[in-house]
Amino acid sequence: MSQVKSGDVVRIHYTGKLADGTQFDSSAGREPLEFKVGSGQIIPGLDRQIQGMKQGESGTLNIPAAEAYGARDENQVQVVPRSALPPELDVQVGSNLQATTQDGNQISLTVVGVGDDEITVDANHPLAGHDLVFDIEVVEIVGA
Incomplete structure (x- = not known):
């Protein structure tokens, strides 16, 4: 075989x-x-x-x-101002977002923290x- x-x-x-x-x-x-x-x-x-x-x-x-x-890369965890997101976007911890890098690549982000003025996102694979x-x-x- x-x-x-x-x-x-x-x-x-x-x-x-x-x-x-x-x-x-x-x-x-x-x-x-x-x-x-x-x-x-x-x-x-x-x-x-x-x-x-x-x-x-x-x-x-x-x-x-x-x-x-x-390995997890803690540099992939970033704080983003809420103003950088569309105002109608309802983000919760665990939400998945897509972003475009400066070189045009699409990356997946997971919301790991939500504040009044900013959110924290993680680009590491889960x-x-x-x-x-x-x-x-x-x-x-x-x-x-």
Whole structure:
């Protein structure tokens, strides 16, 4: 039976958890996740560790933060004047916002603090700084 290798398109079912067991995502009840191995479509640690698995094989993969979404960067937490936001925008802690950087890239921000005159936003990925655990099943190796 063939093994997953870089360049293969694979379909997997997965459950993603934090190291403490808190589930953050799952493909349960959905179509399997399909991606091309080694193409950068998924986090590097999962992309690397799935290689060598066989179709039908299940396993638990431990992905350190450095091979997932990286370390938290406190420089990504910024205070923004409320006047910089549209006045009709109702922001609450936990709200997700989109911003455009000076070079034209779109970034996602999570509101982590709300004051009368300013809000605090965090541009870190919500899973940054966390080691991740994936229970996966290789449903299909579609091929290269």
